[in-house]
Amino acid sequence: MELSKNYTPSQVEDKWYQHWIDKKYFISQPDGRPAFTVVIPPPNVTGVLHMGHTLNETVQDILVRKARMNGYNACWVPGSDHASIATEARVVNMLKEQGIDKASLTREEFLNYAFEWKDKYGGIIYSQIRKLGCSVDWDRVTFTMDDHYYKAVIKVFIDLYDKGLIYRGARMINWDPKAKTALSDEEVEYKELQGTLYHVRYPLYDPAGAATGEYITIATQRPETIMGDTAICVNPSDERYAHLKGFTASVPLVNRSVPIIFDEYVDPAFGTGALKVTPAHDINDYNLGLKHNLPIVDTLNDDGTLSAAAGFAVGVDRFKARKMVVEELRKQGLLVGEETYATRLGYSQRNPDTVVEPRISTQWFLKMQELAGPALTAVDSGDIKIHPGDRFLATYRYWLENVKDWCISRQLWWGQQIPAFYAPDGTFAVAATAEEAAARLGLPVTGLRQDPDVLDTWFSSWLWPIEVFNGITQPGNADIKYYYPTSVLVTGQDIIFFWVARMIMAGMEYEHQKPFNDVYFTGMVRDKQGRKMSKSLGNSPDLLDLIDRYGADSVRFGIMIAAPAGNDLLFDEASLEQGRFFNNKIWNALKLVKGWEARQTGSSAEEPFAVRWFDQRLREVRSELESQFADFRLSEALKTLYSLIWDDFCSWYLEWVKPGYEQPISSSVYQTTVHFFERLMELLHPFMPFLTEEIYHLLHPRGEGDDLCILQWAPVQSTDPAILGQGAFLKNAISAIRDARNKQQVKPKDLIRLWVQGSAHLDEILPLLQKQTGSEYVYLNIEPEAGAVSVVVGTTVFSLKAPHTLDTGLQREQLQKDLDYQRRFLDSVEKKLGNRFFVSNARPDVVELERKKQADALAKIKTLEENLQALE
């Protein structure tokens, strides 16, 4: 069969993925083998996979494929998240573009549109996962709004409510005025920016209510909330304001009379030392208000415009209102100063342009403290191991120890609707159905109204490792017993609180067991300038386009080779190109081997050195890989394989066994070479599944079911350091002689004569040395001819002569340089050995090593000196 010049992934990848699917290799059912379970971090259903996903999915696939080849029953569950707020926002936008206002739709109509949208776009991520080669069990696809999953979320809500962990109440929460919903604390992202601090003066009145003609000046960033002020607060120890006890101030624009109150909370050194208190719109003010029993005046609507209660700029957006208020204050002479001020504002995670508004609102909350305890222990005790180790432990612990109650209700429609039913009088019952609620309340069903809100997306995804196996809806079923706890969770460090910590809580609460043994955090993928990938920067590449241009294996290679565990990685298409070159290298090695004509030679009593050496290298790497995988050092594992294949196999081994032009190769060497090639493909398969499967099949005709994908790795075998050392020496010697040829400007085609003088056992490597250095003759332990040029490797001297006269001056220079270096080295070693503390304190093997270094250096110096002398 004619093999093409270069490897073309597109023709290969789809074919093999379909084959694996047809063979049901990715489908898992409980059996007698140990399980290796991974649940995919479900991407947003309407999203596309970005480079962060690509990294995560690749890591998972590597782990899963390796486990599958190591005797495990590998099960990787794919799925997607309904992503309540993100999806709803997109559906609302889509409707707006069609001229439909969400407010004009009923809940049912809206949900119909949303499901339509989900069906239309939800498939994209799955096709991307497929294209990337992920070996997921497609029979287990789970969506967080699937029937059973929906029921599980409701069941858990009711359970936690019955346990007294969920409650409903009015609290200060974070409000997203664009999405018009409450958010959890975690969904608020703070950004530093320059703000303005306005100094505003309020007229003062004495305890009798008479105008004093004096003013108190406060400092505020948010003048538009002035109309919600219900007090002015100063520090009780602040002498500037001590005389104001019992006084009141008049709030500008609305002329509301508010008390001057005293509280240690106020920092006299900040601003003017006087604080306006707006309990409805600031968490600190809210707390002050509770303490001092202040009234609450809510001056904002849910869309961020000023409400009727403001009495000024009513209906105007808060930022525009701010300008109007400032203008008005200035006009009235009450604005007495402005200063720029570095501040922090909270933005909505899902609407990154929207400033979150602290607001008092009646919401549902989950008490976190009780759930946090077991989740903390699970990680602290080492039961769950986090990789990379200690880095996230402190963060995790701090969050759990200081965790606040979780606001779980959202004023949205896309999601699991809260199972609370209200009677007309406002009393309510929490139950799975209206009927049950009615029974609990002792009221007719007809009058009940279900809470319109839905639950936070994370309130469903925290059940993911359990409910993908129906562990909530069918507790104790065969799947959950077999697959839970899962083996490893691979995810981004950015969702450690949103998801990881909460999954551990849910796991401990509902399965009384950790949800996973290991957590592997990948870093964030940035562009090569180190910037975050974002749509607005246009630096976020399209995965399918990359796969089109490079092939999935190259994409996987490119992202893995650059991905140190836990550290951010700078994504550069150059590394994908490197992956493509690697594909091509392997492809051409295949072409070389396939081009050989194998012939029975009969006389092969012993395996050639090249074969014995490469066998040892394979064993060595096989065991290195094992420890790298155990520590999740995947990019290192890939580098190890890259170098094994490119350098040791292609550059050394294949060149060593390669027959002369149009010469046959011994059939035993040929078969061993094919065998080596298969082992290499086997080890590389988890990283680059398509190419390796293709090569595996091209190397040798395969029977039914003989696929690399399900091949089992051979066990780790011990290595022979003598052969490995011999191989390393041979490589060094070849390089040194080639270097000498280069420096002496010997043409590649010119043959040299080579003298070898040394004590090492050189017989078996001599033929390889001759072949690889372009030597016509090799003389062993014979005095070289005059005019030969020497190089020293270890204590072996290689001398060469070429057709043209060689420059011994150049050689002398080189030998002298070498000698100087060795003398300096010997110096440092002898200094060490001359130190009696070293000899008495260091480990004996270390001292022994130094002695050997000393002996080697002495021998080498002697050889160098002799050679230099011979040149005189």
Next chain:
RNA sequence: GGAUCUUUAGCUCAGUUGGUUAGAGCGCUUCCUUGACAUGGAAGAGGUCGUUGGUUCGAAUCCAAUAGGAUCCACCA
């Protein structure tokens, strides 16, 4: 304000319990195209491991301080 991470070759990074002459990829330099591959081959140059102290026989590695970079957390308007 608290905490964590990070600083090693021009660039991006390895360097696992302290112990060969600190490694890789990319980039760079020189040479090489009719026999697997120029998406290639052969070879080479390039680092006093941020700085300063300390512990030690011995420090890129451990400790302290300091400087630069990054991230997370926190209710000073």
